[in-house]
Amino acid sequence: MSPDADPARLARSIGADYAGIADLTGVRQFVHAQGGDRVAGYPRAVVMGIRLPDALIDALADRQDRTGASLYRHNYDVVNGMLDVIALRVANALQQLGYRALPVPASKRADDAVMAGVFSHKLAGHLAGLGWIGKSCLLVTPDHGPRARWVTVLTDAPLRPTGAAMAPRCGECTACVDICPVHAFSGRPFSPDEPREARFDAAACDRYLKKPGAGGLPAVCGLCLYVCPHGRRKAGRTARKAPVRRKTKRKASS
Numbered sequence: 001m002s003p004d005a006d007p008a009r010l011a012r013s014i015g016a017d018y019a020g021i022a023d024l025t026g027v028r029q030f031v032h033a034q035g036g037d038r039v040a041g042y043p044r045a046v047v048m049g050i051r052l053p054d055a056l057i058d059a060l061a062d063r064q065d066r067t068g069a070s071l072y073r074h075n076y077d078v079v080n081g082m083l084d085v086i087a088l089r090v091a092n093a094l095q096q097l098g099y100r101a102l103p104v105p106a107s108k109r110a111d112d113a114v115m116a117g118v119f120s121h122k123l124a125g126h127l128a129g130l131g132w133i134g135k136s137c138l139l140v141t142p143d144h145g146p147r148a149r150w151v152t153v154l155t156d157a158p159l160r161p162t163g164a165a166m167a168p169r170c171g172e173c174t175a176c177v178d179i180c181p182v183h184a185f186s187g188r189p190f191s192p193d194e195p196r197e198a199r200f201d202a203a204a205c206d207r208y209l210k211k212p213g214a215g216g217l218p219a220v221c222g223l224c225l226y227v228c229p230h231g232r233r234k235a236g237r238t239a240r241k242a243p244v245r246r247k248t249k250r251k252a253s254s
């Protein structure tokens with residue numbers, strides 16, 4: 001593929017802060033189990049991300065801040081919309097070159113039972129060498145932690161992968177595990193051999209987010225996003241220290 005047709009370059013030129021290419025051939029079974037035949041037939045993923053502004057994330061530390069919650073919710077939707085547009089442009093560019101290309105929505109739940117989309121953008125980002133899967137199950141980038149959102153285009157274009165799966169750099173940190181108000185994380189480090197359920201009780205998070213938040217508005221949480229030192233370190237910081245909730249009872253992990 002010529003440099004002019006480089007989808008990662010195109011993505012960056014239209015607003016992506018991150019762009020990488022993942023080789024999906026080794027995770028075909030996993031991809032098929034999540035999304036079925038329609039998404040499992042692609043050997044490559046173009047994964048793209050947009051940073052969330054630190055001012056929005058840092059406001060998440062104050063649960064009573066209606067303004068912060070409202071601004072975060074609005075911008076979260078704006079970023080997801082931007083990502084979907086970028087993915088559409090990249091998919092169309094690949095298609096014009098004669099390749100199959102399937103844009104996967106940035107934020108669209110496909111299965112309410114497991115609370116996941118048809119494809120894991122985080123997995124693609126991890127395989128493309130853009131970050132590691134943290135104990136929070138978020139994709140943690142070395143430069144801005146988990147403070148980004150992601151989208152993917154699946155394709156059969158013969159693109160060269162931009163990296164390999166990054167080893168976890170969480171170390172002894174348990175900040176996201178400790179701060180979660182519903183103890184949704186088991187604290188187990190990511191392992192490709194374990195299902196996500198071994199590390200994350202997505203239903204507990206979902207129930208929490210369905211409760212009314214400040215001023216009767218839908219709840220906003222994201223404390224796991226806020227607290228990660230790999231993001232806060234860069235944010236400065238001026239970020240206020242959030243109260244760390246210690247677990248009284250840790251969830252059993254499989």
Ligand code: SF4
Binds near residue numbers: 181
């Ligand atoms: S968003 Fe909040 S409730 Fe959900 S996992 Fe993160 S810290 Fe826990």
Ligand code: SF4
Binds near residue numbers: 134230
């Ligand atoms: S808060 Fe700590 S344990 Fe959680 S993802 Fe970030 S570095 Fe890893």
